[in-house]
Amino acid sequence: MVIAEKTLIQRIRRAAALGRNPAVRTGMGDDCSVLRFLAKNGKASDALVTTDFTLEGIHFRREWHSPESVGHRCLMRGLSDIAAMGGEPVAAFLSLALPRDLAQNWVGRFVRSLISLAHRYGVSLAGGDTAESPNGILADIIVVGTVPKDKAILRSGARPGDRIYISGALGGASAALLGMGTKAKRKWTPREHRRHFFPEPRIELGRILRERGLASAMIDTSDGLSTDLAHICEESGVGAALRAESIPRASLGRPSRPVDLKLALHGGEDYELLFTAPGGRRIPSRLAGIPITLIGHITRGSRILLFHRRGAGYRLEPRGWEHFQKD
Amino acid sequence: MVIAEKTLIQRIRRAAALGRNPAVRTGMGDDCSVLRFLAKNGKASDALVTTDFTLEGIHFRREWHSPESVGHRCLMRGLSDIAAMGGEPVAAFLSLALPRDLAQNWVGRFVRSLISLAHRYGVSLAGGDTAESPNGILADIIVVGTVPKDKAILRSGARPGDRIYISGALGGASAALLGMGTKAKRKWTPREHRRHFFPEPRIELGRILRERGLASAMIDTSDGLSTDLAHICEESGVGAALRAESIPRASLGRPSRPVDLKLALHGGEDYELLFTAPGGRRIPSRLAGIPITLIGHITRGSRILLFHRRGAGYRLEPRGWEHFQKD
Numbered sequence: 001m002v003i004a005e006k007t008l009i010q011r012i013r014r015a016a017a018l019g020r021n022p023a024v025r026t027g028m029g030d031d032c033s034v035l036r037f038l039a040k041n042g043k044a045s046d047a048l049v050t051t052d053f054t055l056e057g058i059h060f061r062r063e064w065h066s067p068e069s070v071g072h073r074c075l076m077r078g079l080s081d082i083a084a085m086g087g088e089p090v091a092a093f094l095s096l097a098l099p100r101d102l103a104q105n106w107v108g109r110f111v112r113s114l115i116s117l118a119h120r121y122g123v124s125l126a127g128g129d130t131a132e133s134p135n136g137i138l139a140d141i142i143v144v145g146t147v148p149k150d151k152a153i154l155r156s157g158a159r160p161g162d163r164i165y166i167s168g169a170l171g172g173a174s175a176a177l178l179g180m181g182t183k184a185k186r187k188w189t190p191r192e193h194r195r196h197f198f199p200e201p202r203i204e205l206g207r208i209l210r211e212r213g214l215a216s217a218m219i220d221t222s223d224g225l226s227t228d229l230a231h232i233c234e235e236s237g238v239g240a241a242l243r244a245e246s247i248p249r250a251s252l253g254r255p256s257r258p259v260d261l262k263l264a265l266h267g268g269e270d271y272e273l274l275f276t277a278p279g280g281r282r283i284p285s286r287l288a289g290i291p292i293t294l295i296g297h298i299t300r301g302s303r304i305l306l307f308h309r310r311g312a313g314y315r316l317e318p319r320g321w322e323h324f325q326k327d
Numbered sequence: 328m329v330i331a332e333k334t335l336i337q338r339i340r341r342a343a344a345l346g347r348n349p350a351v352r353t354g355m356g357d358d359c360s361v362l363r364f365l366a367k368n369g370k371a372s373d374a375l376v377t378t379d380f381t382l383e384g385i386h387f388r389r390e391w392h393s394p395e396s397v398g399h400r401c402l403m404r405g406l407s408d409i410a411a412m413g414g415e416p417v418a419a420f421l422s423l424a425l426p427r428d429l430a431q432n433w434v435g436r437f438v439r440s441l442i443s444l445a446h447r448y449g450v451s452l453a454g455g456d457t458a459e460s461p462n463g464i465l466a467d468i469i470v471v472g473t474v475p476k477d478k479a480i481l482r483s484g485a486r487p488g489d490r491i492y493i494s495g496a497l498g499g500a501s502a503a504l505l506g507m508g509t510k511a512k513r514k515w516t517p518r519e520h521r522r523h524f525f526p527e528p529r530i531e532l533g534r535i536l537r538e539r540g541l542a543s544a545m546i547d548t549s550d551g552l553s554t555d556l557a558h559i560c561e562e563s564g565v566g567a568a569l570r571a572e573s574i575p576r577a578s579l580g581r582p583s584r585p586v587d588l589k590l591a592l593h594g595g596e597d598y599e600l601l602f603t604a605p606g607g608r609r610i611p612s613r614l615a616g617i618p619i620t621l622i623g624h625i626t627r628g629s630r631i632l633l634f635h636r637r638g639a640g641y642r643l644e645p646r647g648w649e650h651f652q653k654d
Contacts (some may be wrong), residue, residue, distance in 0.1 A: 010454060031377060031407075031411040031412055032375035032484070034373045034474070035374040035376060046362065046363050047374060048356060048362075049360045049418070051420050051455055080358075082359060084359075116469050125375070131382055138424075138465055140422045142376070144374075151364070199635045219358060
């Protein structure tokens with residue numbers, strides 16, 4: 001394992017050396033990586049830090065997800081958190097623990113895919129840790145980004161009267177996952193459902209919302225709309241009212257059909273941006289090429305209510321998407 | 328698990344809120360944490376980032392290590408990396424995956440111990456991730472620190488003729504681990520071997536070496552002297568010559584006896600600082616209260632040779648300390 005680990009680190013270093021963000025002064029090969037946040041136009045920057053596990057059996061299954069998909073989604077989770085603050089990613093750090101019997105081939109494909117995504121967003125793979133895993137593949141990704149001083153879009157900025165918006169469409173990732181279960185009538189392939197296997201972080205959209213000062217609060221939908229909206233409400237000390245018919249549902253299959261409302265409400269890993277904006281602020285129906293949909297508004301109190309076209313609202317409980325539980 | 332996870336995050340947040348480093352603008356409760364590096368005396372700072380796994384069965388065993396020891400050593404590994412750059416720690420991020428059946432009590436003791444160490448060094452626990460673990464306790468600690476612009480002490484600064492120094496004594500941690508094995512004649516207790524169960528990071532020593540411009544290269548001895556010196560030699564493009572009799576060996580037992588030379592050479596997790604300094608620079612025999620010992624010098628070439636009082640030097644291969652392999 002000692003030799004394999006050294007080879008692994010060297011391979012990652014070689015691949016990582018190809019593209020380097022200028023903020024990274026010293027990357028791999030030391031006890032720490034050294035980052036410098038250069039002030040843009042003489043203005044100071046704040047640093048953003050996020051960490052996310054990618055664990056075999058919890059976040060992916062080797063028989064369902066290719067190494068390329070696992071590597072892409074591993075980094076994607078961190079990039080999406082940076083997008084949800086309106087920030088720009090700078091550097092990533094990968095902690096990777098591998099079982100003894102894992103094929104070298106798997107690791108190479110995983111790392112290449114992760115680094116390919118990193119390069120597209122100008123992110124340096126600047127460090128990390130490797131270890132032997134007692135069981136299964138374990139990865140932890142850390143992404144560091146920047147945002148102009150005091151300009152990060154927090155979860156805590158929503159106020160009663162603000163409108164609630166969502167980018168793209170919801171429920172597609174969880175529908176794809178259900179489709180991979182043993183009881184599924186048909187399997188999805190990466191080509192049929194690219195947004196689940198290779199989601200794109202909404203970096204550009206987040207940046208535009210921050211630069212134009214449009215959003216009062218923001219989060220990415222990694223756990224599912226009901227859970228992620230509850231996070232905004234909790235941190236902002238507010239409630240919310242959603243219109244069921246307005247929630248944009250992903251379409252899958254041929255002929256394509258929208259997913260169940262339940263998946264759009266509770267399914268996770270869609271990595272869309274959920275944000276609020278004061279009522280008077282005009283939000284375009286499309287930003288950075290992505291559709292933006294008005295789905296409700298922020299209320300006083302702490303409850304989240306779901307309204308259908310007819311009838312009273314009922315309380316929407318945050319039902320976290322439990323990975324692979326339905327299988 | 329969803330409720331348990333929420334409770335866990337809330338508990339960690341409550342505990343973490345007690346002490347906050349002023350550089351941490353927004354800690355837990357958002358997609359990212361926001362850090363600001365304030366310039367000291369108008370001088371810019373570089374940010375340091377390090378990540379380290381702590382995996383059950385690889386880095387610790389529940390039957391050997393108390394939750395307090397695991398929590399302490401988990402953060403300690405990151406703090407020691409910051410010390411090895413001459414930096415000051417600012418914030419820590421904890422990614423923690425726990426098996427379903429783990430007692431709440433274990434987690435509470437682990438987190439309290441980790442946070443207690445963080446507070447003593449002015450470090451905020453500023454974020455992280457939680458997940459369910461498919462097998463065993465998995466932790467990844469990320470520590471962010473600062474160092475004045477371009478002043479980080481790298482592994483790559485050693486030059487032929489530089490002298491090699493080590494803080495404290497070596498081999499104690501691995502001797503303690505061997506003492507816990509099933510074949511061991513006697514078990515060590517935390518009280519008898521505090522430096523293994525509750526090591527202190529050499530932050531103050533690293534800072535003094537950096538401030539006084541004493542060290543040309545530095546690393547912490549987490550993998551063992553032979554491996555960590557090889558890292559310095561590799562990154563600096565140099566070789567080294569060590570004097571076996573000069574290497575300070577930890578003493579254990581009653582009456583206390585120094586550990587075997589092999590453990591001092593190859594045993595890991597002592598978390599001492601190994602550094603080089605130009606020949607003409609006077610290095611005190613004690614710094615920040617810790618003994619500093621001259622153990623050899625840097626040479627041209629790439630080989631590391633070990634000399635005994637009599638006879639020729641023989642080549643010292645880096646033999647990474649393989650955790651628990653001897654059991």
